[in-house]
Amino acid sequence: xxxxxxxxxxxxxxxxxxxxxxxxxxxxxxxxxxxxxxxxxxxxxxxxxxxxxxxxxxxxxxxxxxxxxxxxxxxxxxxxxxxxxxxxxxxxxxxxxxxxxxxxxxxxxxxxxxxxxxxxxxxxxxxxxxxxxxxxxxxxxxxxxxxxxxxxxxxxxxxxxxxxxxxxxxxxxxxxxxxxxxxxxxxxxxxxxxxxxxxxxxxxxxxxxxxxxxxxxxxxxxxxxxxxxxxxxxxxxxxxxxxxxxxxxxxxxxxxxxxxxxxxxxxxxxxxxxxxxxxxxxxxxxxxxxxxxxxxxxxxxxxxxxxxxxxxxxxxxxxxxxxxxxxxxxxxxxxxxxxxxxx
Amino acid sequence: xxxxxxxxxxxxxxxxxxxxxxxxxxxxxxxxxxxxxxxxxxxxxxxxxxxxxxxxxxxxxxxxxxxxxxxxxxxxxxxxxxxxxxxxxxxxxxxxxxxxxxxxxxxxxxxxxxxxxxxxxxxxxxxxxxxxxxxxxxxxxxxxxxxxxxxxxxxxxxxxxxxxxxxxxxxxxxxxxxxxxxxxxxxxxxxxxxxxxxxxxxxxxxxxxxxxxxxxxxxxxxxxxxxxxxxxxxxxxxxxxxxxxxxxxxxxxxxxxxxxxxxxxxxxxxxxxxxxxxxxxxxxxxxxxxxxxxxxxxxxxxxxxxxxxxxxxxxxxxxxxxxxxxxxxxxxxxxxxxxxxxxxxxxxxxxxxxxxxxxxxxxxxxxxxxxxxxxxxxxxxxxxxxxxxxxxxxxxxxxxxxxxxxxxxxxxxxxxxxxxxxxxxxxxxxxxxxxxxxxxxxxxxxxxxxxxxxxxxxxxxxxxxxxxxxxxxxxxxxxxxxxxxxxxxxxxxxxxxxxxxxxxxxxxxxxxxxxxxxxxxxxxxxxxxxxxxxxxxxxxxxxxxxxxxxxxxxxxxxxxxxxxxxxxxxxxxxxxxxx
Numbered sequence: 001x002x003x004x005x006x007x008x009x010x011x012x013x014x015x016x017x018x019x020x021x022x023x024x025x026x027x028x029x030x031x032x033x034x035x036x037x038x039x040x041x042x043x044x045x046x047x048x049x050x051x052x053x054x055x056x057x058x059x060x061x062x063x064x065x066x067x068x069x070x071x072x073x074x075x076x077x078x079x080x081x082x083x084x085x086x087x088x089x090x091x092x093x094x095x096x097x098x099x100x101x102x103x104x105x106x107x108x109x110x111x112x113x114x115x116x117x118x119x120x121x122x123x124x125x126x127x128x129x130x131x132x133x134x135x136x137x138x139x140x141x142x143x144x145x146x147x148x149x150x151x152x153x154x155x156x157x158x159x160x161x162x163x164x165x166x167x168x169x170x171x172x173x174x175x176x177x178x179x180x181x182x183x184x185x186x187x188x189x190x191x192x193x194x195x196x197x198x199x200x201x202x203x204x205x206x207x208x209x210x211x212x213x214x215x216x217x218x219x220x221x222x223x224x225x226x227x228x229x230x231x232x233x234x235x236x237x238x239x240x241x242x243x244x245x246x247x248x249x250x251x252x253x254x255x256x257x258x259x260x261x262x263x264x265x266x267x268x269x270x271x272x273x274x275x276x277x278x279x280x281x282x283x284x285x286x287x288x289x290x291x292x293x294x295x296x297x298x299x300x301x302x303x304x305x306x307x308x309x310x311x312x313x314x315x316x317x318x319x320x321x322x323x324x325x326x327x328x329x330x331x332x333x334x335x336x337x338x339x340x341x342x343x
Numbered sequence: 344x345x346x347x348x349x350x351x352x353x354x355x356x357x358x359x360x361x362x363x364x365x366x367x368x369x370x371x372x373x374x375x376x377x378x379x380x381x382x383x384x385x386x387x388x389x390x391x392x393x394x395x396x397x398x399x400x401x402x403x404x405x406x407x408x409x410x411x412x413x414x415x416x417x418x419x420x421x422x423x424x425x426x427x428x429x430x431x432x433x434x435x436x437x438x439x440x441x442x443x444x445x446x447x448x449x450x451x452x453x454x455x456x457x458x459x460x461x462x463x464x465x466x467x468x469x470x471x472x473x474x475x476x477x478x479x480x481x482x483x484x485x486x487x488x489x490x491x492x493x494x495x496x497x498x499x500x501x502x503x504x505x506x507x508x509x510x511x512x513x514x515x516x517x518x519x520x521x522x523x524x525x526x527x528x529x530x531x532x533x534x535x536x537x538x539x540x541x542x543x544x545x546x547x548x549x550x551x552x553x554x555x556x557x558x559x560x561x562x563x564x565x566x567x568x569x570x571x572x573x574x575x576x577x578x579x580x581x582x583x584x585x586x587x588x589x590x591x592x593x594x595x596x597x598x599x600x601x602x603x604x605x606x607x608x609x610x611x612x613x614x615x616x617x618x619x620x621x622x623x624x625x626x627x628x629x630x631x632x633x634x635x636x637x638x639x640x641x642x643x644x645x646x647x648x649x650x651x652x653x654x655x656x657x658x659x660x661x662x663x664x665x666x667x668x669x670x671x672x673x674x675x676x677x678x679x680x681x682x683x684x685x686x687x688x689x690x691x692x693x694x695x696x697x698x699x700x701x702x703x704x705x706x707x708x709x710x711x712x713x714x715x716x717x718x719x720x721x722x723x724x725x726x727x728x729x730x731x732x733x734x735x736x737x738x739x740x741x742x743x744x745x746x747x748x749x750x751x752x753x754x755x756x757x758x759x760x761x762x763x764x765x766x767x768x769x770x771x772x773x774x775x776x777x778x779x780x781x782x783x784x785x786x787x788x789x790x791x792x793x794x795x796x797x798x799x800x801x802x803x804x805x806x807x808x809x810x811x812x813x814x815x816x817x818x819x820x821x822x823x824x825x826x827x828x829x830x831x832x833x834x835x836x837x838x839x840x841x842x843x844x845x846x847x848x849x850x851x852x853x854x855x856x857x858x859x860x861x862x863x864x865x866x867x868x869x870x871x872x873x874x875x876x877x878x879x880x881x882x883x884x885x886x887x888x889x890x891x892x893x894x895x896x897x898x899x900x901x902x903x904x905x906x907x908x909x910x911x912x913x914x915x916x917x918x919x920x921x922x
Binding site for chain 2: 003004037038039040041043047098100101103104106107111112114117141142145168169186207208209211214215217218219221222225226227
């Protein structure tokens with residue numbers, strides 16, 4: 001395991017950082033879509049966040065990273081082992097799995113283990129990337145160039161948390177709960193609206209043009225490359241603070257109250273924007289709650305809604321393909337129209 | 344030093360830097376196949392053990408895994424190591440412009456992975472000027488340096504190879520880390536990146552690292568102006584998307600460079616002994632930063648511009664920017680490994696590139712077991728032969744790209760450019776529904792322009808269309824020739840192009856740019872026939888107020904469907920494309 005750039009040392013990109021933290025607090029928000037230029041620290045931010053999350057405890061030797069505390073949901077292999085042996089637990093860092101653009105379906109969902117089948121004649125499942133990402137992060141760069149049927153499949157699994165494999169004469173189910181992070185540059189092609197809608201949050205990142213900020217970023221990154229350990233040590237307390245905030249937020253998440261008034265505002269906002277279905281409302285509700293929890297607030301107020309509305313809704317607008325006025329602008333307009341000024 | 348020699352020197356410097364600092368990760372080399380290419384490859388192999396990665400490599404071969412035919416023959420698992428697991432040296436990709444998205448993103452992921460071994464990736468891009476190269480891909484963004492090899496006479500090449508040794512063993516990663524970089528110089532580098540329109544922070548970071556490594560190689564413990572100049576040439580200039588407007592572009596043409604050799608800021612031959620460079624006047628200037636800051640900026644910019652190839656500048660000044668990542672979609676050149684599964688087939692060619700479908704393979708082998716004299720006793724193992732192998736067949740969506748060729752000449756503008764635009768917008772909306780890509784070419788004055796390279800972004804298409812000015816002559820032949828080029832490229836990439844031409848057909852500028860109506864029409868017919876010969880489907884929309892026979896004749900030369908705009912309800916257009 002090599003040293004990762006500290007989360008707290010990432011300059012700017014507040015929306016991206018916030019959306020990742022919120023998704024880490026409440027997995028039911030769904031995946032995060034990061035749209036924007038190359039070289040804006042998308043990969044860095046995701047790896048950094050994974051590194052500061054507390055280690056997870058897994059059953060030793062389990063290929064699906066089962067949680068030993070959650071006995072009801074052990075994978076079939078662990079269930080088979082449980083009666084005859086004690087399942088030791090080991091602790092490991094939150095996994096981050098990269099899904100390369102050309103990955104085959106076999107590689108993603110898993111397939112028959114060729115080696116065992118050919119040499120020993122045993123029918124066994126060889127877990128794919130979805131299993132490797134269980135309880136961690138799954139990152140897809142250039143998700144807009146990924147084949148539609150794979151994106152479809154990924155989003156299905158991301159929402160259900162279960163990977164169902166019915167192929168090669170195998171019939172397997174295993175847990176695959178992960179935070180899906182997709183990135184891409186819309187100038188290079190667009191995602192189908194159906195797929196867009198299924199990402200929980202969508203943020204736009206741009207390369208900072210401000211010279212001072214660019215210099216600051218380069219300086220920090222450069223310092224990191226020169227002496228990684230010293231650099232990480234320097235930011236350790238900041239990272240620990242963020243990690244603590246996330247844990248605290250998780251702890252109080254269930255207690256965060258959403259008043260009828262707040263819910264009404266959320267609905268009004270969605271109606272004003274004409275988002276299809278209830279997915280927009282649900283996501284906005286969950287992200288408001290996660291954001292309030294992150295702030296240590298026990299009650300969702302209008303400032304919370306205001307802060308997270310754009311990232312929760314901007315990719316759900318029914319759009320005219322030829323209308324190039326930014327979605328963020330439209331969300332802002334709608335926010336004003338429902339009388340929700342920045343509080 | 345001649346321009347060619349300078350470029351060669353820069354290339355060897357890049358190799359030295361790559362050797363000195365593994366965190367630079369890689370090098371993109373623009374080159375035509377030939378002796379210079381070979382000499383450069385020989386230079387690499389002198390410095391590093393080389394592992395060749397063929398463009399057609401399979402993902403399994405890259406990442407390693409079970410070697411199926413060996414395994415079957417041996418009766419026990421035989422693994423092959425992935426090419427990416429090579430512990431040291433250089434991974435070399437030749438003809439990288441042909442890399443498909445899957446392989447290229449596997450290589451990108453390899454470079455991104457912080458746990459990868461200390462291998463460097465050298466990518467040889469052999470694309471010619473009118474082809475789509477690699478230099479703007481996600482992979483290129485992850486390679487620190489980009490160079491363009493010169494074409495040199497053999498004798499000169501030999502002399503250069505002999506006199507310029509690669510120097511990479513004299514410094515260490517630790518020494519590089521000790522090199523200081525002043526704030527003022529960092530600011531200059533950052534400003535230069537902004538002026539050249541290099542947005543990616545990754546590139547800026549690489550520029551800093553290259554400058555530092557170059558300083559260390561030359562025995563300095565602080566980055567000097569010449570180090571920054573090298574970084575500008577190797578990292579920033581090749582990625583430039585704009586030309587600094589404060590400069591007169593004419594002065595930046597490489598042809599005019601010989602005059603510059605006598606100016607003091609011309610970068611020193613990088614491989615000279617360090618003490619040579621200690622005597623450079625800049626060293627002294629650099630110490631009193633107050634009054635020299637402005638000078639440093641000017642110097643960096645000139646060095647950067649000098650390495651821009653001529654045609655890049657010409658394109659840039661016209662506001663053109665090649666975007667071709669979208670064109671490198673997995674489906675375009677796929678090895679039949681992606682898409683939706685649709686049944687099985689026998690593997691073609693080397694089965695190593697394909698994943699066996701075990702169940703189907705076993706089914707194919709099962710009936711033949713008795714013939715193969717193995718009635719399941721004795722060995723207890725099935726006899727599977729090569730002929731039983733089955734792989735899954737994948738269906739890839741065929742992608743259509745509609746190429747709009749829009750007449751923006753004065754005669755068209757006068758009549759109905761606005762209506763033509765409206766018609767294109769209708770077609771665009773249709774393309775969005777069909778998930779087609781679009782490209783747009785316009786012609787006016789004396790030349791044709793690729794206004795919009797193939798893209799799926801309709802927003803860009805609309806923006807390009809809205810901003811399309813009209814006026815000038817009608818160089819119809821030029822427009823059709825450019826369309827031909829684009830069509831050929833799309834076909835090469837495995838896509839299905841469709842061409843929609845909107846013009847009144849009154850060509851009055853010949854191919855050579857002369858204003859002769861007769862010659863212009865002759866050229867237009869000639870170009871039309873050539874385009875028709877590619878077999879591409881064309882739609883000819885006559886935008887003249889009254890349909891004339893000359894336009895219809897042109898449409899015939901194109902073997903295109905002819906549609907006069909006046910008689911047409913513009914809502915019907917999309918249906919016609921589909922038909």
